[in-house]
Amino acid sequence: MYQTLISGADLLVLQAGATPALLLDCRFQLADPGYGARAYADGHLPGAHYLHLDDDLSGSKTGRNGRHPLPELATLAARLAALGVGDGQQVVAYDDAGGMFAARAWWLLRLMGHAEVAVLDGGVATWLAAGGALETGEPAAQRAVFSRRAPLEGTVSCAAVLDNLAAPAFVVVDARGADRFAGQNETIDPVAGHIPGARNRPFMQNLDADGRFKAPETLAAEWRQLFAGVPAEAVVHQCGSGVTACHNLLALAHAGLPGGRLYPGSWSEWCSDPGRPVEAG
Structure with missing residues (x-):
């Protein structure tokens, strides 16, 4: 189980095994909120699902609660379950900004008690350097049971x-x-x-x-x-x-x-x- 970081080489081995991780593409740019979805459409790690910082990893803004308030955890849990994140499922989040946005997904899953989550160290570049490929299109989602547990953060x-x-x-x-x-x-x-x-x-x-x-x-x-x-x-x-x-x-x-x-x-x-x-x- 990976709980903090995973290298590109280790992820390549993990994804080729019998129980691959569920991948979350968290690419984003503060100055261009649509960047991540476009980058995902152009090519992403095989099987990865896209999570948007504003739409998925943040909640509603009131003008008094900050630029990226925490999302409603029940809503995020339902979204993750719909993507196939189940209890005990290894999750790996990645971006192309040194983990700047993937770390938010990592922390939120841990806030909901999910320990089996890591960030791809080096992001997309390290996956490609390890010999991994990219694909286009959205993978079929397989609904799972995601149980919120005692927070780890x-x-x-x-x-x-x-x-x-x-x-x-x-x-x-x-x-x-x-x-x-x-x-x-x-x-x-x-x-x-x-x-x-x-x-x-x-x-x-x-x-x-x-x-x-x-x-x-x-x-x-x-x-x-x-x-x-x-x-x-x-x-x-x-x-x-x-x-x-x-x-x-x-x-x-x-x-x-x-x-x-x-x-x-x-x-x-x-x-x-x-x-x-x-x-x-």
Whole structure:
């Protein structure tokens, strides 16, 4: 069973075996929401089903709950069951952005108690490099029974993050780029800056130059330096909208440092209320 990452070579072997994984294509671009569906139509891993970040992996926006609020879990569970994700079914999510969007699917399945889920390390490129092929067309879906179980991941609310400013019980780590964290070059959200007291760990720092995750021991050393003695389970992760923070949580699980929680609304929810404090620099 794969629970964090799987290499292209290992996935190739798995898919040739008697019990192949169910594949979820999560390709997406924030500046072009239709990109992923077009890329999927042009060619995807054999048997893969497409999940859209906005339509499948996020819920309805109110203007106060962030750019990518969590989906209704009952709706997502029904969607996964319709695609053939059953209890005990190995799932592998992939994209072409270093796991940026696939990690969201990984985290959501774990939130629903499904442990048998991993991200393809290196995405489409690593599959092709291992000798895998792409296909077009949509595979036939085989409905399965998907049971929601006790969550394997945790969340914290905006109210809890606000209360934490006065009585710190956890450390907040922001997965956005260093410039946006500092309040510079903000082009996505209407307010620049970060949650007061947050630490910064851009999610791309989890990857090597080849677009794959760093070795577990390397990640563990880097993250422990950032934590500075704070245990992993006392850390809350956020980003712009609760997507790339999942990448940090995946990296920590890969590094053997699980237990952190997600603030799903993240900066886009936080900054929607002018009464919440903002820090820059």
